[in-house]
Amino acid sequence: MQYFLVSNDPDRRARWHDRLKAAGLNVTGEYDPSAVIVTIGGDGTILYAARNYLEPRILPVRAGSSKGNRAAFDVDQLVETLQALEDGHAESSSRTFSTLTAEADGKELEGGFQALNEISLHHSSPVLAATFAARIEDDTTWEFPELIGDGVLVATPFGSTGYFTAITGETFTDGFGVAFNNIHTPADTPEMVLCSESVVVEVELLSTKRSSGAVLTRDDDDTPYELSEGETITIRAGDRTVELLDVI
Missing domain, CATH: 3.40.50.10330 (Probable inorganic polyphosphate/atp-NAD kinase; domain 1)
Structure with a gap:
């Protein structure tokens, strides 16, 4: 080996x-x-x-x-x-994890916006809220025409033990999870939605405030993607997998 x-x-x-x-x-x-x-x-x-x-x-x-x-x-x-x-x-055991990707107009952002943990939308200023829309299309479709809060993230099972569980207090082992981060409008927004790997999540930045807008981040990459007002991003399963080994 x-x-x-x-x-x-x-x-x-x-x-x-x-x-x-x-x-x-x-x-x-x-x-x-x-x-x-x-x-x-x-x-x-x-x-x-x-x-x-x-x-x-x-x-x-x-x-x-x-x-x-x-x-x-x-x-x-x-x-x-x-x-x-x-x-x-x-002996070694292994588990293969799917990744996520973010796309605009059918093309992956910046030529390779893949994530193993999560892809997250949030306001680039920690003192401001993001105003955005979200659509989750799976076996069931969820429509959120206007959300105001800290943001939203889509996580893999690998990433569910990180930022996702910090928001929801939960983890999951299959599919993908969508977590709504401190949404105050509307008040009845669910904290999370668990989905299959076939889910398609669309997020749209509706407006920006002051000089700071929303950004899209992935995992621990410190180079965010800056969203434009009215821009729609699609988050779905990526075309890459990651195999994690253990020795037993």
Whole structure:
């Protein structure tokens, strides 16, 4: 088995690359699609790998002060765990997660607006509310012609343990979830809607206030997409998947 290491700390990556090679493990310095990506860090490192490598197989490993809840084990167990896997004394299990994508006029935003956790609309100013419309088309169709509040997000099962559960207090294991974030108008707006993977969510920015408008964000990417007044964005299942491994 071949491994490719990813870390937000270059020194840590280099150190563990050398340790795995010294232990006789097959480690590559350049990404090979057949390799298992070992992410050393936290949930953000997983999201980085999912965003930057096509159809990745990821083995998450906690390191440093990470509070991430998706890692299989701690970095000090890495050599021992991989050797047990290679020697047949341990087995791997996996789960494949769908991604989300955001589109405008049938084209993906900025040539690749994919997300493993969630795609979220919110006002770019923390002191202002967003005014937007939403349409959720699944087995049932929900229409929200005008919503005022902090925003809305569409989450995957992988992302349901993050921002989604912070808003709703719930998680889910299948399909996608739509969470309405602190909507005060109308008051009877549901906190969440659970949907199938076939759902199509449309959001439209109805108006902006002062000099600050709404933005669309994905996962932990710090480059948001700035929405224009009257612009409609479609959020649906993406064409990429991410396989997450565990060692048992």
